[in-house]
Amino acid sequence: MENSPTSGQLKVLRSRVYRGPNVWDYGPAVHLLVDLGELEEFPTDKLPGFTDALLERLPGLSEHTCSRGHRGGFVERLREGTWLGHVAEHVALQLQQEAGHDLRRGKTRGDKSRPGVYNVIFGFYDERVGVAAGELAVRLVNELVVPTDDFDFTTELDQFLRLAGRTAFGPSTAAIIDEAVSRDIPWTRLNQHSLVQLGQGVHAQRIRATMTSRTPALAVDIAGDKNLTATLLGSAGLPVPKAVTVRTADGAATAAGRIGFPVVVKPLDGNHGRGVILNLQTEDEVRRAFPLAAEQSRRGIVQVESFITGKDYRCLIIGGRMAAIAERVPAHVIGDGTHTIAELVDITNADPRRGVGHEKVLTRIAVDDAAVELVREQGYEMDAVPPKDEMVKLALTGNMSTGGISIDRTFDAHPDNVEIAEEAAQLIGLDIAGIDFICPDITAPVRETGGAICEVNAAPGFRMHTHPTVGEPQFIAKPVVDLLFPAGAPSRVPIVAVTGTNGKTTTSRMLAHIMKSLGRKVGMTSTDGILVDERLLIKADASGPRSARMVLQNPRVDFAVLEVARGGILREGLGYDRNDIAVVTNIAPDHLGMHGIDTLEQLARVKAVIVEAVPRDGYAVLNADDPLVRAMRRRCSGTVVWFSMEPPGSRVRDFIDEKCRRGARAVVLEPSDRGEMIVLKQGRRAMPLAWTHLLPSTFGGTARMNVANALAAAGAAFAAGAPLHDIRQGLRTFTTTYYLSPGRLNRVEVNHAEVFVDYCHNPPGMHRLGEFVEGYVRQRQGAADHRISRIGMVGAAGDRRDDDIRELGRAAAKYFDVLILREDDNLRRREPGVAAALVEEGVREAMADGARCRQVFTVLHELEATRHAVHLANPGDLVMLCVDQHAAVLAELERFTHQANAGARTDDEQPGDPDLDPQQLATAANEASAADDNEWRAAAAE
Template structure:
């Protein structure tokens, strides 16, 4: 604290505002776990830490006493209160209030941090964990409002009312007790889950191992069994045919038919809907015709199909037996909703006192349900000799419902270990007869500890999707951990729940590396799901065409039931926007980090960009691997962030400092992929400790263009390291790399080579300066090799180049300068999406950089601007002569490849080139649609949620 701070008078008005909010659904730059990120601006409050705000701390503690449990950075209970009294800034206060608000809603969240935003005095990054993202965001908004209110009271703001609204919202979106119990057990076993809707439909596990639950109904629950359990008449007949004790019953569709059935069965009887649930419409102990007629109307209203059951009334206590996988797991005695007189309060007052129990809520939101007083309850009270405004004697039990359902306000008593073995066997047989994997068997008998065949009793219902809360949270007795056998049913001990995930990132190289890894794993029989900037590919089928390098695409892959291996291309923008979208990856591959997309989303330096890319390295578990480029200093530093093992890959020559570093790693038992030069060429070698295993000659890999494309050599080494990390055999890795080519089928838009009328055309996604540097080096080597084997004389090099409009001006000029070093003629075009620039501005900056390089003696002779992509391609092809090399850096690769194919066919009617693209994807109409997907229309669906950055070249 400085001495020139304001005196404790407080600001004129509160100014804490939320500038930006973001929800991370996986690991992110701030946390390993899902988090809410608020950028808040304190305004004038930057000058007022909490010790200068009179009464602020005391008022805050009075409203949220739970803050006293926050340890904060002190690490002890009450640490945050100490910070408040010593003086801390209000952004930090908002973080803790947001966490405590979630605690009030029953969400146990304690993770959070607040950091000043660099370059923006008074702005802070507030990050805190969440259980439900909607509740988490709402907690942050209410926290900011409360802090402002305590600084200067907001007219009309009542915190208690606002808190009640917040809690009701949390209750609406929260999982019910049954679902929550299963998910808690799944998480304890490291089984991941994905919520599939706003209710209780949840996927447990990933890909081919996935199972689904909806409350206590599972993927293994048969639809036929559910239908049988829903038909109470059929259920009773099936159980009766197996010799199980069931009441006499009849199905009727009219009041008089019900009376007749009751007379045949014999009074007293029960009337209930044929296909009801939760005890709704059930009327018990009916002893006259009039009672049956009245009960019929009630039951008919709750029957979906209009049929009503009349059955004999079995006297005794109400027991629910839970059967999971054919075995009894828990038994609860259900006591109907009631109050017990104290000699002071009326029945109505006793109900209010009972409902004030914090364990009681509306419906199934809490472990107990509030007692509802309706006409039926009032009538039942009168039958017991009381009125609602009458005071019952002390100790007198007054029932408010006949059935013991928890949903009508009943309570439960655990009787799991009291049941007689005969009764357990009967309940298990009933579940098997109906065919349910998870069943609730309702027993009525004098005592579950005595055999019902001797004492009397019967099974009155078999329920599909039975509630768990009477077992997990009994009012009396020990809770039973019944979620365990349910999860055992879905994932037997030792059964996998996760698919291997390989995450690939880097400035350049990630798309091709991802495709190489997917190709290798396809060769060993895996059903690979892959996300990339081109779309989502499942088992070599393009199922979604768009920039799919974001977290939502990752979740789409993990939800696909065919996928048993996932390869995720992870882009910078997706990490910054939503995090990874999953909790961890088994292998992380980082190809390189170079200046690109700087100046966006707060990333201004290449070191900050490296921190973003390192998120996938931090997501590697202790038994996982990070495959890192040892040639890149920024990537080398990421080793300190990895909990698992490191596999280095390097193209450095033996004897270099980088190679010495990698050799030392291997001598200590580590793994690496290196190049061993010889007079026959470069050999890719996998090293594990002191063991060296030769993989392949670089010039024999189709993707390397005879070894001249060093960036693809590096990509192949990264892919080999990743495949080796997941246990793939050496032969399978070698075969995968030998059969992976840069044809349009295997690697669309990445170094696709097409011969158009004897002009060598290479189509690639190169949109940044680092990519242009390695592409230019390839052009030099490729042109030299071609000139040595050609008798056509001088070979010219022509390039069509472009960059995205959201890059910095200096990045655009640098792209042009680098291109001018390697091409004789440059045609500058623009992408369809301008990204905030006016048409022609981006091209002008790129051309300016090329012309500056020409003035300094660069190779380039001429620079032209043709902004439209197809027009630029036609223009450059018109200028090229046979034998020349044309490099087209594309935006819409399908459209460009279709145009090149058309040029070839026009020159040679009825013939096809060796790489002819007779592909339905190249139909002009389809290409037009593809252009839209990668352009404006895609923003409505996926470009808004996926990364907006450009697909990168094969290195990228």
Template sequence: MTERPTPDLEIIETRVYRGANVWSYDKSIHLVVDLGSLEQFPTNTIPGFSEDLVSMLPGLREHSCSRGRRGGFLERLNEGTWLGHVAEHVALALQQLVGHDIRRGKTRQVKGEPGRYNIIYGYIDENVGLSAGRLAVKLVNHLVEGDPDFDWETQRDEFIRRAERTAFGPSTQAIVDEAVSRDIPWIRLNQYSLVQLGQGVHAKRIRATMTSETSSIAVDIASDKDLTTKLLGAAGLPVPKQESVRSADAAVAAARRIGYPVVLKPLDGNHGRGVCLDLQDEDDVRAAFPIAEGQSRRGNVIVESFVTGKDYRCLIIDGRMVAIAERVPASVTGDGRATVEELVELTNADPRRGVGHEKVLTRIKVDEAALEVLADQGHTLESVPAEGEMVKLALTGNMSTGGISIDRTFEAHPENVEIAEEAARMVGLDIAGIDFICPDITEPVREAGGAICEVNAAPGFRMHTHPTIGEPQFIAKPVVDMLFPPGATSRIPIVAVTGTNGKTTTSRMIAHIFKGLGRKVGMTSTDGVVIDERLVIRADASGPRSARMVLQNPRVDFAVFEVARGGILREGLGYERNDVAVVLNVQPDHLGLRGIDTVEQLADVKAVIVEAVPRDGHAVLNADDPLVREMRRKCSGQVVWFSMEEPGSEVRDMIDAHCRRGGKAIVLNPTERGEMIVVQHGRREMQLAWTHLLPATFNGRARMNVQNALGAAAAAFAAGAPLHDIRQGLRTFSTNYYLSPGRLNEVDVNGVNVIVDYCHNAPGMRMLGDFVDRVGDSLASSHDLARPSRIGIIATAGDRRDQDMIDLGMVAAQHFDVCIVREDVALRGRERGATAQLVLDGVHAAMADGARCKQAELVVEEIEAVRHAMSRANRGDLVVVCVDKHAEVMSELENWSDTAQAGSTSNPDAPSADPDYTPPAADAE
């Protein structure tokens, strides 16, 4: 053990999970940290550490930690805990410091790496969460050994300012909080206030208090104060006299016609900028004109009669008044001792005041306009107002200039409420701020005097949600009610599909079934993003970002996501929950990557989609896979089993017991006519389809697609699809190139049978090899003169383990007469030829043990490998191409054939004469 600790804590790796992940049900930040020498120094061995930490962050006293009670974390500090655990709690405390109520966190040691820890904690704003983690590490190191360049107060204040810059404003946050309370999902679309509420076809957008229902014309009208006044006046509503001018002389002339005192304000300004009140003569008007003109985007200035009284803001949402606030201009109250400047400093010290809109009140700014207002009252900054004297520092009551608000919602006269609601209707705004100037809102404006001086689009909610005096009004509720009326749907059904093999085909089957139901399906897969049958992005789209793209598309009313383990480990799911989770299988693939070294760990990763199933959702699980079977314990909803095992087996007995308790399952029942897919629900059994009548199964020989069809049928059944639509979907789904590119596509090239598939690992090769054996045997029986050859072009990705590559070659050698080994374009960290050589080594090892393969060749480039295979193939031979770039391969095959029918699903053994047989649908583009 070293004699004294040194500040060695450092962040090795950072990940941001934007949805459910292997560590948490909710979005989280994951830091991998190295303690270095600090691994030998728990907190109780570092003098003064705990006391200094708590003095800097008093909020840590509230942390319960694993003790489950207030002060539990302090107990852990005093007993001795490791500094990675401390960094977790500091990151949470820092977020709580800026109002983010996050309490989820955990710290676990990295297996097999002493001194390294996984720190996981929740976040609301991603940038704030990451900054909190970095500052937490700096603070812990500083407390271990003081850093003269580290100033805690400066670092803390900078963190707070950064959080305030990225945070939602009060209005946006109020609406988002209300949506969350109703289980309405939301997505932040930019770094500002543009937010999507809901998913897909149900989505609505807000930007501050403007919504996707807000009329652009209405906003333009409200921005034109002259037009607004004319419209309101034409409706018989009380408005001041006004004229629009473009010069100081014209303003003076208009003021004479209207009569002094007058107000000058920009035609299209906001937040009270450029508004000059109570102008008594020509000199005042000429002095005020450049101020108003400077805030006008079009250069027009409004001259209107000055209406005396108090300033009231009436908030109208969806045609109804929901809140009224009296706005009091920025001011200070004298105490007979302090100067105006001192009183302003004292007022700004209120913790509720901040810069801009990030807090409920804004600091009073002493600028030239404020000094002029002071001078008009006979004061300067050095003046000492008498006790109780109110000294104004602004003429308008806008909160953005330091004003305060008093809630008057339940005091307004009904006639004034009607006037405000009518004004919003005349302009056409769904959310409008109607500004009244009148002596008292409790008396009718038409009798007491006063007028509507302005109609505002996108009015701020801060004065109503956080009034300085009075009760807060929960005005986000009517906004969300307007966007999502009671009973309205905000979510679209989400089906997530994962597994080692078969994910893409199963996803396509499910999407095809629901397309037949008339749904606008958004699907992600390793081939790209498909919206309503149209490929909009060509890329590996099996990750969380692609899922969010689908959820943002306004056409989509049903989502099918292929979920790969890489995306889960990198960013989580990217969405909150899925209604149906399908797990096909878990096989030893992608091991040795991102800390996943065993198939059991891989199963835990894939089980994330099962954990994301809500109570009213379903997990569709392959009962034939022991690792998948165990995932039933992680499901909050119902389990739907599917199985290829025969009746009487142990698995089928388990399924039968499950169904007797009211459960659901999709199974295979063998009969004299073939295998029948059967739906079991409770004690009922319903026949779905013969496997040999499903084009994708190649007369039942493609056992992997039989399994995929079972999974797809179970998912569709769980998602509410009628049985006849599931049947029709499976009968019309084929593996032609247009419906399922790169997945068991069959092509006839001048009498050579070519199968194009994506197989790239040993478990998948076993399934493909079984299919090759079944198809090869049927080809052999139809050619009496010579046995057809089986030629396989095989490859795998470069990020697999060496043994996985060797295993692929060994399995392939059992099923092909000739193995041609190629490589993918992306080498994934290996030298060119290294991956192919390992696969070739596996083929040679199997050949030495007497495998079927009699010849193995290395042709690294994919297209060259295809050309080589086709040049040596004879009529009647079977060529299987395990592809990387399927489009290029299909194009090359077309070049080889003068009668090629790319995408054909012709099958000489398909029982087309059967009256129950439904031929595949025509290829759709």
């Protein structure tokens, strides 16, 4: 251990895949949290032979610039000494380079709280390849430090490259995607093969290889029936060979005699040239060929047609216009006078451009029985040495999939031939068609030379045109994308991302409501589920990246409002590449101590990801009252729209007014003797929007949190281009009813008491909710004929820190006379009753310090706690239920209402009075709590 480690290993503590912008990078990336252990003491300059061994295995690393900014910069770092986490990053990138993925995005950062632990981040194009590259990179680094007998890098690299080949798009799909990316059209892979969505929402188009969402299914069926295709083309006067369909070998022989030899036998509905046998001269040859063709036919039907002599040309027609022409030369080898035919095949297959199937631009030549027989017909055996420059065919058809090559002839074709090919594609009805010509020379009219159209293909391959063996490549993906997205056609839907600690769900709903009034089909994600055009598609916590992708794939959506939670960003990043508008409501202590987020500054850094995802022509709507949110302006590439609750003359308002004088936008409050007015400011213009007390969601202006949410929603709608009168109308018609805003300040009347249902679950939210209770009671107290008591039901999520849970109790005790403590259904790894006990500790600490609360009960089950809170209320009292399952609670409240209206309440269910003997109330509540606690413990034990 004095000079080198003997057993140290780089260990992966955690692996994450970010599928969009994230806290580390602007694009998709793999994140490895690695622990160097004792290797922290051994940078590369202290590992004898490490650098040379690494460069021997991956010479491409010498091209990496690293932080030096010039070729060979990374090698310099290796020689000078760098840590192995940094090495693993570069190895993972180089492995992807070996697989043909040109990537240079990567970084390695140490964990300040844990020496020897590093965050290794590197980009990827294909997720599976990126993950595999990271795994192999770590294994290679460890192998070079301490060699083992069970690791062969050559074998491992070969397996990795095979994986990359299997997951890679074929040349046709890749060409279309590359063209789409060059036009800033987003794309999403929908399966493990070649089904891809281009664009978003209502603008989305789909492709599968070269078949598009605009390809008519009927045209594909017609093209798949070769006999029907020939009949339709022939009836239109286009040159086609004579053809007959048969089901038996005898029928094929009879048809061949009727057509006249030589003939071709092919499967009626085959593809890629499989089962096609050419130039058959006798009935016996036809009978022998029949089973080979029938084997490749899905329906067992074979077509016999006249053999047209000449060269094989593929004309690619896109959108009714000729895009490219290639001459296809069958698989063959050229003699050199030295090597046998078998050796020449091996030499040809060694070409790096050749692969298996369609994975590369050329296909390896397969030597099967048909190839051997064809060679024999040319007077050779496979072990024969053909004369120099003599061509020996190994296939009769010129299909690329059987090992053929292509020669570009795009600008050589005679105009008559081009017109015939275009007309054939239009007759069949294909938007993208491959027209196969057989003729002596494409430069001469086929009607004069005796050529014909032998096939019309749906979903034709592009690689013979994009990567011709001889000639210039044709950029044929451009007309395909032009077909799907004509000039000026949009491919993206506007995306508004909303984040923050509190208020993001209500802000999202307000904005969606405004845009709905404009006739937009809004797709929205939130903690309550996924909604499209106000229809609930999925009921779940849908504030993560997967839900965002579901909305953007929905073909009805033309405007997306996405609630973005901290957890989703940390887990997978964003579910898209950028958002047009980012809204940040506030940053407050919640979820701290989870996933490495311990401070408000770290939490703000996570939520700022949506601000960093704003393009130059986008907007960030930021809460100027929150210093952490205000600082996010430095991370925004677009325009900032400020919103503030601060009055004129305050420091924040002076800041905003100064920005507006320079042309900025803002949404602020302007007080007057008639109330507060929401005002939109742009430059020196001030545009009144609405009185806060006239907005139903603010309950006469007392719900200050909803005033702030309205400011944020108005700013986002203004940035999205909504007219002022539509923004005003949207805010005036948005209410906190269960239909528009489930679980967010929903008001119902139960037994003549006012009951509010809200999702409040953290101390900052409780303070905002408590301020509403103060203002609302103060507003009502003058008209009440008795003192209004305040009854609250609260509960804390079990995954919060103990101090945060106690703080929730302290905050609640400040605003309510009576508190009922409950727990969520999901205890989040806590024992039943533990979270409620922590809340009670906070409540009693506050009560000891003189807080408003006078009584506290623990009723763990939410519905039982709801019943208890309602039973305690007198007519006119206010009950605030902070719930977990709002639907169940609202249903229970509805049951109470129906019972009251039907007169079904028993004496035992008469409402109580918190001002009565506290001992009586405490005894009843504790009995209910004990019974409920025993029931939940039994359930947990089961």
